[in-house]
Amino acid sequence: MTDITEHALLMPDARTKARNAAERRFRAYGLSAIVIALAALVWLLISIFSAGLPAFQQTFITFPVTLEAATLDKSGKLDIEEMKKVTTIGYGKLIAQAFEAEIAAKGITHEVKPKQLAEMISEQAGAQLRDMVLADPALVGQTITFQALANGRIDGYFKGRVTMETAARDKNTSPEKLALADQLRDAGVVAVKFNTGFLTMSDASDKRPEAAGLGVAIIGSLYMVVIVLFLALPIGVAASVYLEEFAPKNYWTDLIEVNIANLAAVPSIVYGILGLAIFINFAGLPQSAPIVGGLVLTLMTLPRIIIPTRAALKAVPPSIRDAALGVGASKLQTVTHHVLPLAMPGILTGTIIGLAQALGETAPLLLIGMVAFVKDFPGLPPEGLFSPSSALPVQIYNWTQRGDPGFVERASGAIIVLLVFLILMNTAAIILRRKYERRW
């Protein structure tokens, strides 16, 4: 028996070692590329969620308010038109008095000047109370428990955005107010609760981030997605059916195909310019309206629906068509009775993904004026489609342009809402595909 461990065949030589090392390095490059890509995804999501989740919580100040008939309803007739003459400032004074009384009643000592006490409550509180009273005039004269939004800085303090140090440099708040807020929380007057208003209220002005909500934006986005669905799905399916099933192979249909492929890759902002030039300047449709947004997004989504629809139609085997034609169906009957139903899961999957892209699109909507500040909810369709509205992604952009840091939290929170919608839509698409997809 000779000792074979020294044999050259079993000992890798220097060159083999180098090659194997190169092999391991190459694998490591690939693996690290994947790790980088996934880490970027995780970093993105963590940064958005950590900044945005606080938007779903809001600081509320709860205290009894006496709705004095003497100030709110001077005529004493509970006449709505008369009562509307009392402005939000009038209600604000009432709230300020009640707040001061509540602090005194709880026996809290503080260093905030009496005049500045009301600044701890959101400027929105007056409007909030006014709407409550106008909706139910019978409340006048009673003492109600009123839940007011706290000022954005107080809210930021409980969420860690505002600290004693920043407050000292901030002319909108002061450390004394924050100290009082702490005391009030211990007394149970101030509490951080789930914020339904974030989903239902409309946008608020620059100084009151605490009152800004997504209500108008959600409705606007909903209107637009519905318009896109009702226009892009039928037109897209009709175009795909023609190109895939009927069109002769010639110069013209080739042109249409190249066209569609290119339209899918045209930058979305170009569609915005198109919408501005055609729908607003030429056709005279109103700016900021969901109908214009819907039409622009339809044109943009159309090629993105046609491409997967054609793939779905192509996947239906020719034998199905031959069988239908063989028993005497016309070409159109073959398509509508057999090919389309079989291709439907694929078509719907493509449509949902196209709609999800349309929902998240911002740039074209900026150009057609949807960036405007919209406070009023749009009406019901069809008139509501023509009144000014916002959209989720544009609302996010809008909030990033505001000065108050509270709006960054709002924008990130709005992104979470947008992502939840997108996840729901994509999950529906995946389920649809898993459940109904057929392999021939």
Place this chain on the structure above:
Amino acid sequence: MSLGLLFLILLALCTAGYMIARSRAVTSARGDTRVLHSLPAFHGRFAALAMILPAVAILIVWLVVESFALRGVALSHLSPEDVPDGASMDLVMADVTRIAEGLGKLQAAGVDLAPLTADPAALKARFSEAGFAQGGDPTPHTIAAAVSMRDTAATSRLALSVVAIAASLAGLGLVLRRITPEFRARNATEFVSMGLLIGASLIAVLTTVGIVASLASETIRFFQLYPAWDFFFSADWNPKFGGGSSLGIWPLIWGTLYVSVIALLVAVPVGLFSAVYLAEYASKRTRGIVKPLIEILAGIPTIVYGLFALVTVGPLLRDWIAIPMGFGNSSSSVMTAGLVMGIMVIPFVSSLSDDIINAVPQSLRDGSLGLGATPSETIRQVVLPAALPGIVGAVLLAASRAIGETMIVVLGAGAAAQLSLNPFEAMTTVTVKIVSQLTGDTEFNSPETLVAFALGLTLFVLTLMLNIIALIIVRKYREQYE
């Protein structure tokens, strides 16, 4: 009569027409449907199509003509003296439209309009009370124009309803006269349906025509106001509202290309290596999990990346790299936008490259491995060269994506137009300037606004060229191994 109501009436008529034509077909066959050439439902459908299509066509043409006619009616009440100094006829027309809308709303609320239209001051007071938007003060002339516009519109709508319903009934009459057992209703229906299908596929062509026409016509107007030479060959971008702007495109092109190059420097290595790993090394299970995860990056809306750049990446780069190394103190920079855009573009590179690498025939790999090459040598010397044209196509598509991207650069790159090499300085891109020149109150007769269309056309041509080259390369390559 409102358009919605008219549409409902037309739909109801169509349904009725469908029933009538269907039963007429059955009667014409004396109850024995076997003698009919086409099923009764086809007769019904043909009748419905013959009723709705002419009516809708009339509706569309009418509405287009009506909008021009209304403008003419209003203009006939206005004279050049009605246009205040510094305003244009368009502004006065906007006032007229607003007055007409306001009157409509008041009438709907049951207000007597006669005293208001007689007295401009009362009208103004009533409008501000109701909270309607107002432009200039109403004058007797603009009120007269608005009133006649409303009257004409009301008459026109009534006439439209009558004509549309009459056309639809005439369509039904014509079809009913043709119904016999021999009538080829199925062929006729399919002929019309085919026309509709062709029409749908032409919308894609119309969109392209619309894009090119709207961009080109406004660009020509821009070049009438601003010399084309300065636009294409000047390195100074400094728009001033009020005239005297310099609008050279080069700082914007430079910013666009700089951001895109950084994005590709991030996305191409990461995307390509992940595609290689997923296609050649990863187990089927890993691939099934990792590939969709990477593709999530492509499904995230760009506004999300924009906020990420603005809030997280920008300050991070500024505090940890730019300020310590003395590159500047701007949080929005080419680097911020490029880095974030690079993350966004990764899946565009990786997914397409993955498909292309998978399309390389296994026999090529087997041959190389059989000769003793290691897997990485096979990939570098056999698979990648074979897939190269396709990968180049994928990179070009990613580049076109990066050039046309808007929200990330709007929020991450800044607004300062400058030619600088420092990647930590704020620069701006073509898309950012399109947004900033076209948002807010815009007047469409100043070069500062119209330049956005010239920029849009430049962007369109640039991305179109990249896309076409990429498509040609990818298409040619795909045919190679099929």
